[in-house]
Amino acid sequence: xxxxxxxxxxxxxxxxxxxxxxxxxxxxxxxxxxxxxxxxxxxxxxxxxxxxxxxxxxxxxxxxxxxxxxxxxxxxxxxxxxxxxxxxxxxxxxxxxxxxxxxxxxxxxxxxxxxxxxxxxxxxxxxxxxxxxxxxxxxxxxxxxxxxxxxxxxxxxxxxxxxxxxxxxxxxxxxxxxxxxxxxxxxxxxxxxxxxxxxxxxxxxxxxxxxxxxxxxxxxxxxxxxxxxxxxxxxxxxxxxxxxxxxxxxxxxxxxxxxxxxxxxxxxx
Amino acid sequence: xxxxxxxxxxxxxxxxxxxxxxxxxxxxxxxxxxxxxxxxxxxxxxxxxxxxxxxxxxxxxxxxxxxxxxxxxxxxxxxxxxxxxxxxxxxxxxxxxxxxxxxxxxxxxxxxxxxxxxxxxx
Numbered sequence: 383x384x385x386x387x388x389x390x391x392x393x394x395x396x397x398x399x400x401x402x403x404x405x406x407x408x409x410x411x412x413x414x415x416x417x418x419x420x421x422x423x424x425x426x427x428x429x430x431x432x433x434x435x436x437x438x439x440x441x442x443x444x445x446x447x448x449x450x451x452x453x454x455x456x457x458x459x460x461x462x463x464x465x466x467x468x469x470x471x472x473x474x475x476x477x478x479x480x481x482x483x484x485x486x487x488x489x490x491x492x493x494x495x496x497x498x499x500x501x502x503x504x505x506x507x508x509x510x511x512x513x514x515x516x517x518x519x520x521x522x523x524x525x526x527x528x529x530x531x532x533x534x535x536x537x538x539x540x541x542x543x544x545x546x547x548x549x550x551x552x553x554x555x556x557x558x559x560x561x562x563x564x565x566x567x568x569x570x571x572x573x574x575x576x577x578x579x580x581x582x583x584x585x586x587x588x589x590x591x592x593x594x595x596x597x598x599x600x601x602x603x604x605x606x607x608x609x610x611x612x613x614x615x616x617x618x619x620x621x622x623x624x625x626x627x628x629x630x631x632x633x634x635x636x637x638x639x640x641x642x643x644x645x646x647x648x649x650x651x
Numbered sequence: 652x653x654x655x656x657x658x659x660x661x662x663x664x665x666x667x668x669x670x671x672x673x674x675x676x677x678x679x680x681x682x683x684x685x686x687x688x689x690x691x692x693x694x695x696x697x698x699x700x701x702x703x704x705x706x707x708x709x710x711x712x713x714x715x716x717x718x719x720x721x722x723x724x725x726x727x728x729x730x731x732x733x734x735x736x737x738x739x740x741x742x743x744x745x746x747x748x749x750x751x752x753x754x755x756x757x758x759x760x761x762x763x764x765x766x767x768x769x770x771x772x773x
Contacts, residue, residue: 529671536679540686573666580672584679 384492386499387628388518390542392534394505396526397563400599401621402502403431404610405522408625410465411610414497417456419487420470421514422504423478429469432459433606443471446483452490461611466496476510488517507541516547520557522590526564527576532584535560539585559590561624566595567640578638591624593617594637684717692716699729707733 389402399420406418420428423443429435434457440450445468459465468487471478491499503514515521521542525535539558543549546556562581569575582589593599598615602608610625612618616637623633684692696716703709715730 529675532675533678533682536682540682544686570668573668576668576671576675580668584672584675 384496384499385519386488386501386517387520387522388501388503388515389522389524390503390511390515390538391505391524391531392507392511392538393526393531396524396531397593397599398505398524399427399431399502400603400609401522401524401561401563401593402428402500403608404618404621405625405628406498406500407459407462407465407608408610408621409498409500409628410459410462412625412629413464415464415495416498416500417466417468417491417496418500418502419468419514420502421479421510422502423470423510424472424475425504426470426472428502429457429467430606431603432467432608434459434467434469435606438469441469441471442487443474443478445487446479448486452487452494461607476504476508476513479510479513481513481516484513484517507537511538512541512545515542515556516545518542518546518556519548520559522559522561523585523587524561524563525581525585527562527566527570527578527581529576532576532581535585539587558587559628560585560587561590561593563593564595565592565637567638571640578635589635590627591620592635592637593620593624681715684715689718692718699731703731709733 387405389398389405391398399422402418402420406416410416418428418432419442420426421442422428426438426441429438437457440455442455444450445452445455455468457467457469459467488499499517501514501518504510515538523535523538525531542556542558548554548556560582562578565578566575570577578589578592594616596609596615596617598612599609599617602612602615602618609615609617610621613622620637623636626633696714699716700709700711700714703714709732713732713734715732717728717730719726719728
């Protein structure tokens, strides 16, 4: 059974592509045949985060328009077995996608025995974002502890509940997961940032994970290597925990506590 | 300044997160009324607003409509906020600026004008 998961948020810049790359890599690392699709047609970026930008020949629009085969379009990851990248087009716009076209691609991927299809949604609530979430069985709603991001996440939850295929066909609703990214426990402790409890309380969906704000995220994207492959970093470990939870394990949440400061650094810091 | 901050309980002093949460709570509740209620709810709200506007000058956000399910019945909760200056009626300039929204009373001057008008008509 192929499972389709959309990574979405409404707001831009919250970490959708970073999350898509790490979730897909994490699932493939655990042995699942996984493809990650960049739905941001016109603003392709997943290839950069995955470090395969120089290997793009054909893209999603070519595949939808039947100008290239699935085999020609998929880029096989060089580090992880079972991991494939389906890049977006850089020259076309989001109108180049149609539900029927995407349905054909999804069907082909299912026939190729993929376990997971990760859909990296573009920002916004326009056609591209709706296309990315249409076929989803599950959704990872990526949210920053920040007012505009929380509001937009709530908005996208409304769209998931009314415009996904599952909602239109009156099937079991899309399973929603909350992923809080760029979390800074020190600022939460000082009352300057919305806490995990606040966000869970507001959005009222189950928490998949908390990714702490970490310099390693930028380092990883600079290097074109999903941050989950950086076992040393807190963000990498947090994504790894999220994968375990996605697969049904229950794991306690980490990286929620501010590091203890010494007396002097509290006094003068 | 870390030195001064150390002696304050900063959780209460600059708890901007609390402010953020309070603002979001209102906003998200508002955002959800549009999608969780029945289809007619936004139209009902607009109609109620239009009727109120006929008599009282109110803003577009003066009416909040909420549908709650309790046990085996649905409760439609209407909340109409009239601000202090909204108590002057929209169509006829005859009301005073009374402080209580529930008592809309014409001013003495308005009463006098009305009296004169009626007398002139007869």
